Structures are given as C-alpha cells and as structure tokens.
Amino acid sequence: MNLFDAFLSAPASLDVFEGRNFVAAMLAFESALVEAQAAEGLVPASASALIQRVCADLDAFDTGQIARDSGRAGSVAIPLVKALKQRVHEADPAALPHVHLGATSQDVIDTAMALLSRRAIDLLIADLRSAAQALLALAVRHADTPVLARTLMQPASVTSLGLKAANWAAPLVRSLASLGAAADRALQLQLGGAVGTLAQMQGQGPAVAKRMAASLGLTEPHGAWHTQRDLWVLLGCELGVVAGSLGKIAGDIALMSQFEVGEISEPTEEGRGGSSAMPHKRNPVASMVALAAAARVPGLVATLLGAMTQVHERALGPWQAELATWPQLVLAVHGSVQAMAGALPGLVVDAARMRANIETLRQQIPAEAAEEWFSPALALQAGSLARDQVRRLNTDQALAINQNRTPT
The missing domain is CATH 1.10.275.10 (Fumarase/aspartase (N-terminal domain))
Structure with missing residues (x-):
C-alpha cells in the first residue's frame, strides 16, 4: 500500500x-x-x-x-x-x-479474500448508512429552503435544498439494499x-x-466457483455504483462551496482542508476523496470485468489480476464512503446566500421570467416532493437492510 x-x-x-x-x-x-x-x-x-x-x-x-x-x-x-x-x-x-x-491454493485464497471482504464491506455498509441518514435528515431540515437548480452548469429554476438532498440520498439507500444482497451472494466459501x-x-x-x-x-x-466469477464481479460493480453516486454528490457540494457561490461548505476542524501556502483556504477534502474514488474506481471495476476470461477449471493470469485489484477497489470505495459519512452530518448551509444568489439572478432577467422560474416560493412545491421522497425512502425499509449485522 x-x-x-x-x-x-x-x-x-x-x-x-x-x-x-x-x-x-x-x-x-x-x-x-x-x-x-x-x-x-x-x-x-x-x-x-x-x-x-x-x-x-x-x-x-x-x-x-x-x-x-x-x-x-x-x-x-x-x-x-x-x-x-x-x-x-x-x-x-x-x-x-x-x-x-x-x-487447493485457490480454495484457501478465495475463502480468505471473502472473509476479509465480509469485514470490510460490513464496515463500508455501516458508513454508507450514516451518509444516507445524514442526507435524509438534511432533506427534512431544509425541505423548503430555496436554492438555484442548475442544468448544464447554468441556473435553470428554483428548487429546494431538501429535494436536492433527497435526490442525493436516494441512490445511496438503493445501494444499501443491493450492495448487502450482492455481498451475501458473492461472499461464499x-x-x-x-x-x-x-x-x-x-x-x-x-x-x-x-x-x-x-x-x-x-x-x-x-459448487466450486474457481473460474465462475460472475457473483464476485457483480459485487465489484455494486461497489463501483456506490463510488459513482458519492462522486456525484461530492461534485455538487464542491461546486456549491466555491467562494463565488458560497451556498454550502464542509465542516471545519483543526487540520482539515488547509493549505501549505495559503492560510485562508478551506478545501472540501471529503469531496476530494470521493471525487478521486469516482475517477479511479471505474478502471478497477473494468479490470475485474476483463479478468472474467478465466479459462478451463483454473485461471492463469486473470485470477491473479483480480486478486491484486480487489482490495484496491474495496479500499477506494470505503475511503469515499467514510469521507462523505464524516462530512455530511456537519454540512454548513448558508440559506441566506442561496436566497441572495436567486435574487441576484432575478434582477438580471425580465420580471415575467423571474416570477415563472425564479420565485423563491417554488421551493415549497419542491419541499413537498422532498418530504414525500424521504417518507418513501424510509418506509421501503432499505435503510434497515443489514441493520443488525455487526461488523466483524
């Protein structure tokens, strides 16, 4: 390492x-x-x-x-x-x-890798649940807080921070269910x-x-799955989806935390997000870790997919490539999950700055367009959608998947 x-x-x-x-x-x-x-x-x-x-x-x-x-x-x-x-x-x-x-040797190694992966993925799932719960709490807390919705990187209309957070949470909740199920299938003797x-x-x-x-x-x-790697690689793909979902959230937060936008910032603490040259800087380091994982993980998943060409009853080369890649994948994804789980509960929301950004835009466009697309009151409709989505995400029990599993 x-x-x-x-x-x-x-x-x-x-x-x-x-x-x-x-x-x-x-x-x-x-x-x-x-x-x-x-x-x-x-x-x-x-x-x-x-x-x-x-x-x-x-x-x-x-x-x-x-x-x-x-x-x-x-x-x-x-x-x-x-x-x-x-x-x-x-x-x-x-x-x-x-x-x-x-x-045989592969029996020993595959089983050992499954045992360690079980521990690591249980830890990852616990952190993923924390991240999802933090976003759902944010969605409820700011259900009606107006914020600019942006499409193609440009202001498009008004939504609510609550709906944005609920939309961030939804794929994480889905991954809690699908990742847990994929792990139970793949992590075999x-x-x-x-x-x-x-x-x-x-x-x-x-x-x-x-x-x-x-x-x-x-x-x-x-039976033996020496060269039948489908369930194992499907678990790897689920991990890749988690990294992508967190990368999307991290990208949004990073853009919203830029000084010129100033709508959200990651929590601050001693030694977090500083600069070696500029003492005034506060870098979004959790988002950085998640974005780095989102950049690295697709290549690691692709290696697993490429390594499925394991000939006959025991592989020469592809299995060994898979073994070297697998821990890197789990470590990268868990690094992303843990970083975001640590930052999301403490996100600093500047609702006044969000409203000021809306007002600045309203002053630059015709009054009719300002009322139709950029009225802060539009956040109320978005807030209703946010509350409905949070209720659905909580009542479908996805957050309870593997709730009682203790990391080993």
Whole structure:
C-alpha cells in the first residue's frame, strides 16, 4: 500500500486487508477444513485438534517470509501451507497427511479474500448508512429552503435544498439494499479441490463445505466457483455504483462551496482542508476523496470485468489480476464512503446566500421570467416532493437492510 492509496482509504479497511490478517484468514480456512473433515470421519479427531491448535498460533507464521516466497511459488497459499505442514510435522508427524487434505491454493485464497471482504464491506455498509441518514435528515431540515437548480452548469429554476438532498440520498439507500444482497451472494466459501471435483474427500465434500461455510460465516456455495466469477464481479460493480453516486454528490457540494457561490461548505476542524501556502483556504477534502474514488474506481471495476476470461477449471493470469485489484477497489470505495459519512452530518448551509444568489439572478432577467422560474416560493412545491421522497425512502425499509449485522 503506497502513501497515496493510504490517504484515500479508510483506515479500518486498510487494517482488514493487512498481510497479517490475510494470513490469519487463510489459517482460519485450514482450521475450518480439518475440523469439518474430522466431523465427517475423514480425519482423526486427534490430528484435527492438533492442526487447529497450530493454525491458531498466528505468531508462529512469518507473514513477510510468506509474502516474499509467494512470488516464486506463484501463490501466497503455497508458502503458507508449506509453513503449516512444517509446524504440524514438528508437533506430530502422524498428523501431516491430514493438512490441507483435498483442498487447493485457490480454495484457501478465495475463502480468505471473502472473509476479509465480509469485514470490510460490513464496515463500508455501516458508513454508507450514516451518509444516507445524514442526507435524509438534511432533506427534512431544509425541505423548503430555496436554492438555484442548475442544468448544464447554468441556473435553470428554483428548487429546494431538501429535494436536492433527497435526490442525493436516494441512490445511496438503493445501494444499501443491493450492495448487502450482492455481498451475501458473492461472499461464499470456496472449496473445490484441484479441479473442482473434491475427489479426495470420498464423497463427503458437500457435507464438509456445508460445515465450513457455517463455521466461517460465509454463504454455502452450490459448487466450486474457481473460474465462475460472475457473483464476485457483480459485487465489484455494486461497489463501483456506490463510488459513482458519492462522486456525484461530492461534485455538487464542491461546486456549491466555491467562494463565488458560497451556498454550502464542509465542516471545519483543526487540520482539515488547509493549505501549505495559503492560510485562508478551506478545501472540501471529503469531496476530494470521493471525487478521486469516482475517477479511479471505474478502471478497477473494468479490470475485474476483463479478468472474467478465466479459462478451463483454473485461471492463469486473470485470477491473479483480480486478486491484486480487489482490495484496491474495496479500499477506494470505503475511503469515499467514510469521507462523505464524516462530512455530511456537519454540512454548513448558508440559506441566506442561496436566497441572495436567486435574487441576484432575478434582477438580471425580465420580471415575467423571474416570477415563472425564479420565485423563491417554488421551493415549497419542491419541499413537498422532498418530504414525500424521504417518507418513501424510509418506509421501503432499505435503510434497515443489514441493520443488525455487526461488523466483524
């Protein structure tokens, strides 16, 4: 993770995808595998217990060495399994044949990525909900506050800030529902063995998978999805939509916060949005993060789509490209969500400046046009629409989707 990725990302998600946590997630897979196999009679209980104890000792595994060895091995799971086998052999050579039985590297890595993604996306959803709720509150508070509506970057008529905020909130509320559902579908256990047949599990593969999914808190798969990446990429596309929706909001706020417009500004605090050269500046840094994500994320999503061409039963190249891209996507989107969730509740609204901008325009156009298109009273009709939209967004329960899920 380079410096510029880091400052555009959410610290909590950065921690989720840290190397040590990925090693821990791979060990969680190995532990759940041998536990489920013992329950199905494929592995002796004593060997299972020993392997689980070794897996639980994360400090015994050198994350840096595993990372260094992965380039030569072609997979981060290969040096991990090698280290696991070495430690099991040191404890009891008789347990060695039962390590990683019937699994393959991609099973370990895809499952670990799903486990970490579950944590990160739960955190992202919580922040997205906060952002949506802040906008809905803004919509109610300023339902009747007149503001210029602008089309093609020019004043077009009068609307209300409340309706503008409700329109900002609507796609976020929809994403709360669709992102949560996409995550539940995509974040599955991966277990197929070398070519997806679970051939070494003596017909007990589906039962082992069922137990593992329950143990790890992941969706039980219908089968191995080694090269069937549709649900995974659909989740990536949902993340891309979130970034685009937030980028639109950030763009509006950035334009409205320009000195010449002065209608809205992001909240201020010590060290936020300053300039190294000009002490008078107050930059909209949350909008900056969201706009940066909106610029970066489409390319990351495109990489995932391009990486779907995974040939035969296991991929050479596209899967590895997907693995490198996926955390970057989640981190960029969560950085945007967290930045906006932090700024939106404290947005500073200058209703007097909004009205002054309307009056300035009214004085420059014919009286008839001023009354038809730029009367502040038009905000009342927009305010009624804003209240209706807020009611619909709240009553369709979208904000309650995954409300009770605790980030892990």
